[in-house]
Amino acid sequence: MNKYSIAVDIGASSGRLMLGHRENGQLQLSELYRFENQIVQKGNHFCWELDRLFDEIKTGLKKCRELGIQPDSIGIDTWAVDFVLLDENDQPLTEAVSYRDPRTDGMMEEVFELISKERLYLETGIQFQKFNTIYQLYSLKKNHPDILAKAKSFLMIPDYLNFLLTGKKSNEYTNATSTQLVNAFTKKWDYELLDILGINKDMFHEIQMPKTILGNLKEELVTELGFDMNVILPATHDTGSAVISVPEEESTIYISSGTWSLMGTENHFPICVTKALDYNFTNEGGIDYRFRFLKNIMGLWMIQEVKRNYNHEYSFARLVELAEEAGDFRAIVNVNDDRFLKPDNMIQEIMNYCIETGQSVPSTPGEVAKCVYDSLAASYKETIGEIESIFEKSFDKINVIGGGCQNEMLNQLVADVTNKEVLAGPIEATAIGNIVAQLMALGEITDLEEARSVIKQSFEVKKYEPIKSVANS
Ligand code: ADP
Ligand code: LRH
Numbered sequence: 001m002n003k004y005s006i007a008v009d010i011g012a013s014s015g016r017l018m019l020g021h022r023e024n025g026q027l028q029l030s031e032l033y034r035f036e037n038q039i040v041q042k043g044n045h046f047c048w049e050l051d052r053l054f055d056e057i058k059t060g061l062k063k064c065r066e067l068g069i070q071p072d073s074i075g076i077d078t079w080a081v082d083f084v085l086l087d088e089n090d091q092p093l094t095e096a097v098s099y100r101d102p103r104t105d106g107m108m109e110e111v112f113e114l115i116s117k118e119r120l121y122l123e124t125g126i127q128f129q130k131f132n133t134i135y136q137l138y139s140l141k142k143n144h145p146d147i148l149a150k151a152k153s154f155l156m157i158p159d160y161l162n163f164l165l166t167g168k169k170s171n172e173y174t175n176a177t178s179t180q181l182v183n184a185f186t187k188k189w190d191y192e193l194l195d196i197l198g199i200n201k202d203m204f205h206e207i208q209m210p211k212t213i214l215g216n217l218k219e220e221l222v223t224e225l226g227f228d229m230n231v232i233l234p235a236t237h238d239t240g241s242a243v244i245s246v247p248e249e250e251s252t253i254y255i256s257s258g259t260w261s262l263m264g265t266e267n268h269f270p271i272c273v274t275k276a277l278d279y280n281f282t283n284e285g286g287i288d289y290r291f292r293f294l295k296n297i298m299g300l301w302m303i304q305e306v307k308r309n310y311n312h313e314y315s316f317a318r319l320v321e322l323a324e325e326a327g328d329f330r331a332i333v334n335v336n337d338d339r340f341l342k343p344d345n346m347i348q349e350i351m352n353y354c355i356e357t358g359q360s361v362p363s364t365p366g367e368v369a370k371c372v373y374d375s376l377a378a379s380y381k382e383t384i385g386e387i388e389s390i391f392e393k394s395f396d397k398i399n400v401i402g403g404g405c406q407n408e409m410l411n412q413l414v415a416d417v418t419n420k421e422v423l424a425g426p427i428e429a430t431a432i433g434n435i436v437a438q439l440m441a442l443g444e445i446t447d448l449e450e451a452r453s454v455i456k457q458s459f460e461v462k463k464y465e466p467i468k469s470v471a472n473s
Helices: 050-066 107-114 117-124 133-143 145-150 157-166 173-177 191-197 219-225 238-244 274-279 301-309 316-325 346-356 365-391 408-418 429-441 448-458
Strands: 004-010 014-023 026-036 040-042 045-047 073-078 083-086 153-156 213-216 230-232 252-257 261-267 282-285 291-297 397-401 421-424 462-464
Touching: 004 050, 004 238, 004 429, 014 050, 014 429, 026 050, 026 429, 026 448, 050 157, 050 219, 073 157, 073 238, 073 429, 083 145, 083 157, 107 117, 107 133, 107 191, 117 191, 117 274, 133 145, 133 191, 153 157, 157 173, 157 213, 157 230, 173 282, 230 429, 238 252, 238 261, 238 282, 238 291, 238 429, 238 448, 252 365, 261 365, 274 365, 291 365, 301 316, 301 346, 301 365, 316 365, 316 408, 346 365, 365 408, 397 408, 408 421, 408 462, 429 448
Parallel strands: 004 073, 073 230, 252 397, 397 421
Antiparallel strands: 004 014, 014 026, 040 045, 083 153, 213 230, 252 261, 261 291, 282 291, 421 462
16 A cells, blocks of 8 residues: 655745655655745734644645545644744743844844854854844843743744644754754754853753654544544755755755755765855755755745735746846846845835946836846856855756746756756655655655655656856856
């Protein structure tokens, strides 16, 4: 009997439940349910709607029941760095505040007064982003010490959703590393660092690895859904699951393209050299203790916000068409400028940047979209230069995965500006990586090598060759 696994993959812009199983050696994937995700204002903070997200998971599971399929397992992955704190009665102490909330403004600098930037990097290997969990926790310590004092349990978003499914509390490794509180070499919580910051160590749980079977559904859920199944830990950090879908090839750089563009390589050890620190590359923990050496680039968040600012009048596909029609219009913004993290109005912010830098100012939806795509491509090119300088070698292929790989214009642009072959796909790389981790835990796939080979055989990848050189990109 084939075993069926469900991947719950929730990115910052949308979530989906995908059903996967092996058939004649190949991996079959089908969508059970898809829903929106967004940040909403609750009181003074930008927050996630965790209760709704859990309800959406249950709705998706009910769809599976309607299909008459009894799944063997479920695994959850989401975006990284955000968390929930539980009190002694396992009740959340706060809303799930989003990493785009300004509560971390200035916190990084305050943390550097307690521990040097260099030491922090050498111990954790994690890039400096003002929204990392470490700075979110430090902000709580400073501004709401009462909340932190009451916290008995620290759970990242997938850990919390797993807790709602099973009643079990655990911290999964890949997502835990994104906190900047895990030692890259011992792969455990860095208690010394927590002591220096004055953050309670006891609320952290033992770190568990992907492929761990966490347990079964809570009884009340079994009654509600009409079936039980194993809850398995995939790489619960979505980027960790996504990169499983990239073939292990020394010559390939990946871009996990969604709300963020995560661009880098996979290694068997963390790289904490000075150049990596200077360029702000991260070493996030992966399945089987692989490390993702990558850089966060602002990504398609910018176009998501542009789309929202136009009141969703244009679809993503339409914005690509309009950008193509914008002809020779060209203006480049520094996508990694913090001003684009959560501006009041993305279109206005882009226009202001162009005015301030004396460039042509985009004025139509097509010009705004073209500016975003050109700017992303320019940032990818710069990042490749940094990677090649760190590794002292050149890479010849770029594998774009995730929802953003459907953007044919951007794929071609990336091939043109980098003068490298671009491979686009799979679109659902994250859900696929999530499912193969479960199938490995269930004994349906032997190891990561086999998983990658099954993925390669099962999903189509589209090739883009450089066709024209783009000047000054
Ligand atoms: P996340 O997991 O971060 O929520 P996804 O991997 O789902 O992100 O990718 C979402 C992005 O995919 C959108 O921001 C959009 O730019 C891009 N996208 C989705 N559909 C299309 C499409 N039909 N054409 C071009 N781009 C698309
Ligand atoms: C992508 C992602 C990324 C993190 C960011 C918070 O969804 O998980 O890897 O840096 O969200």
